[in-house]
Amino acid sequence: MRSSAILLASAMLSVTAAPALAQEGEVPHIETRQGRHALIVDGAPFLMLAGQVNNSSNYPKPLQTAWPVLDRIGANTVEVPVAWQQLEPREGQFDFSFVQALLDQARSHDKRVVLLWFGAWKNTGLAYTPDWVKVDNRRFPRMKKPDGSDHDVLTPHSAETLRADKRAFLALMTYVRDHDPQNTIVMVQPENEVGSYRNPRDYGAAAQKLFAGAVPQALTRRLGGRSGTWSQVFGNKADRAFNTWFTARYIEELAAAGKAIKPLPMYVNAALADPFKEPDPQSVASGGPQGDVLDIWKAAAPSLDFAAPDIYDRKSRNVLKHLDLYTRPDNALMVPEIGNAREYARYFWPALGRGAIGFSPFGMDGSDYFNFPLGAKSFDEATLDAYAAKYRVLSEAMRPWAKIAFEHPTWGAAKPDDGAAQEMTMGSWQITASFGQWQFGQREWFPDADLPAWASEPVGGIAVAQLSADTFLLTGDHARVSFAPAAGSPPNGMVLRIEEGHFAKDDWVTDRVWNGDQTDYGINLTARPVWLKVTMGRYR
Numbered sequence: 077m078r079s080s081a082i083l084l085a086s087a088m089l090s091v092t093a094a095p096a097l098a099q100e101g102e103v104p105h106i107e108t109r110q111g112r113h114a115l116i117v118d119g120a121p122f123l124m125l126a127g128q129v130n131n132s133s134n135y136p137k138p139l140q141t142a143w144p145v146l147d148r149i150g151a152n153t154v155e156v157p158v159a160w161q162q163l164e165p166r167e168g169q170f171d172f173s174f175v176q177a178l179l180d181q182a183r184s185h186d187k188r189v190v191l192l193w194f195g196a197w198k199n200t201g202l203a204y205t206p207d208w209v210k211v212d213n214r215r216f217p218r219m220k221k222p223d224g225s226d227h228d229v230l231t232p233h234s235a236e237t238l239r240a241d242k243r244a245f246l247a248l249m250t251y252v253r254d255h256d257p258q259n260t261i262v263m264v265q266p267e268n269e270v271g272s273y274r275n276p277r278d279y280g281a282a283a284q285k286l287f288a289g290a291v292p293q294a295l296t297r298r299l300g301g302r303s304g305t306w307s308q309v310f311g312n313k314a315d316r317a318f319n320t321w322f323t324a325r326y327i328e329e330l331a332a333a334g335k336a337i338k339p340l341p342m343y344v345n346a347a348l349a350d351p352f353k354e355p356d357p358q359s360v361a362s363g364g365p366q367g368d369v370l371d372i373w374k375a376a377a378p379s380l381d382f383a384a385p386d387i388y389d390r391k392s393r394n395v396l397k398h399l400d401l402y403t404r405p406d407n408a409l410m411v412p413e414i415g416n417a418r419e420y421a422r423y424f425w426p427a428l429g430r431g432a433i434g435f436s437p438f439g440m441d442g443s444d445y446f447n448f449p450l451g452a453k454s455f456d457e458a459t460l461d462a463y464a465a466k467y468r469v470l471s472e473a474m475r476p477w478a479k480i481a482f483e484h485p486t487w488g489a490a491k492p493d494d495g496a497a498q499e500m501t502m503g504s505w506q507i508t509a510s511f512g513q514w515q516f517g518q519r520e521w522f523p524d525a526d527l528p529a530w531a532s533e534p535v536g537g538i539a540v541a542q543l544s545a546d547t548f549l550l551t552g553d554h555a556r557v558s559f560a561p562a563a564g565s566p567p568n569g570m571v572l573r574i575e576e577g578h579f580a581k582d583d584w585v586t587d588r589v590w591n592g593d594q595t596d597y598g599i600n601l602t603a604r605p606v607w608l609k610v611t612m613g614r615y616r
């Protein structure tokens with residue numbers, strides 16, 4: 077720890093003072109228009125092709141192992157934790173040496189950064205708080221269980237915990253304001269997977285009093301329902317609703333004060349539950365921003381830009397449902413964590429199709445840690461290629477895609493677990509993505525021919541943007557795409573032209589026109605994604 081990097085408590089008094097924003101460029105922010113969202117970086121829409129490092133890679137040396145992995149997959153952004161534990165090892169004494177190392181390393185590797193604040197909550201627990209917080213249960217109380225014993229999660233009702241956590245978070249934001257005028261850091265996540273497992277809320281005396289009181293009007297107004305106590309308004313969901321509200325209020329305090337220092341986009345990430353079942357308040361991270369309680373978060377924490385799903389569920393139906401739950405006119409979709417096993421990579425396409433502003437497999441460093449069965453067992457070339465191929469094609473058109481996705485309808489699909497073809501109607505055209513076929517001919521014509529090796533593997537997907545009524549921009553891998561007139565649309569529809577090309581700044585440049593074998597059996601996307609512009613037409 078560099079002593080020069082340690083500020084004394086007295087210097088901290090200036091932390092909350094009105095900031096003099098000395099920014100070089102426009103501060104990154106989220107823009108929303110007609111229900112679509114863009115992350116604006118350096119004045120234009122930006123797509124985060126990200127990777128998150130492992131939890132304990134938040135030190136200068138292990139961080140160095142991340143860059144080769146991130147370069148291998150072609151990431152433009154890294155998500156990295158900064159722990160309260162390392163930032164304020166002694167109360168009031170701050171050590172920014174890792175934050176500076178992160179900025180230096182990220183800049184020299186040409187990466188943007190999402191800063192993850194591991195404070196009072198990390199996967200609900202208090203492990204990332206400094207020792208002086210952990211041991212002082214009087215000052216920083218844990219939640220109480222119904223029987224009066226302690227639960228190993230800090231209560232969101234403690235003004236003292238909030239004060240201390242916020243002071244450290246604001247010290248971090250102040251450092252970012254003063255040392256990152258070039259906006260290497262594009263986004264901040266205050267806390268990590270907040271909530272509480274196996275204890276839906278705090279049952280201590282102060283919490284009990286609040287629980288017997290009225291639900292705040294800001295919440296009842298938002299939900300459009302009746303007023304009353306938590307039990308009256310929420311019935312058997314009251315414990316979780318209560319903890320959600322007060323946890324979100326706590327985060328709101330951090331986010332609002334942090335943004336007053338530097339108004340970077342801020343979001344919360346959710347430990348997810350089965351999206352098709354009513355979450356069990358005992359086993360869900362109660363208080364966290366799961367899809368079914370987003371409206372409580374929206375009412376309680378207006379300073380947050382969005383909530384986001386951490387996806388470690390391999391079932392395709394569940395993944396798509398999670399993506400849907402976080403794609404809302406009032407919530408930009410970003411996937412801040414997804415398992416880094418090969419099969420998760422294909423969900424990049426449906427995320428893009430829902431207008432995602434970022435995507436980030438978890439555990440992308442060379443520290444030799446793998447969180448299987450959530451993610452990969454190890455990195456083999458096929459796994460890294462699965463991410464690299466997608467990030468490469470998007471990197472080639474990162475700015476144009478981000479702008480197009482902000483302004484135009486988009487759709488994306490991934491091969492589902494049952495391998496069934498996926499369809500979508502865009503305007504007067506029906507688009508079908510099917511999986512597991514060679515590039516030539518129809519499968520039934522060659523019953524004796526073998527299938528591609530990947531036909532039985534969980535690979536394949538596409539992303540499409542509708543540029544105008546009859547033109548579509550398209551990419552993807554391991555998929556066959558076909559266009560046809562949608563039911564009820566005018567007759568005589570056909571594919572007029574399929575161009576493969578690239579972007580020069582925002583302008584499309586045609587490299588060749590596909591025809592003959594390349595189009596007679598659909599548009600066949602291989603393991604090497606390319607950009608295609610499809611123009612449909614009708615003859616008279």
Ligand code: DGJ
Pocket residue numbers: 131199268269386413438447450
């Ligand atoms: C989700 C958390 O947000 C991550 O920090 C990490 O603990 C993963 N779970 C599991 O590896």
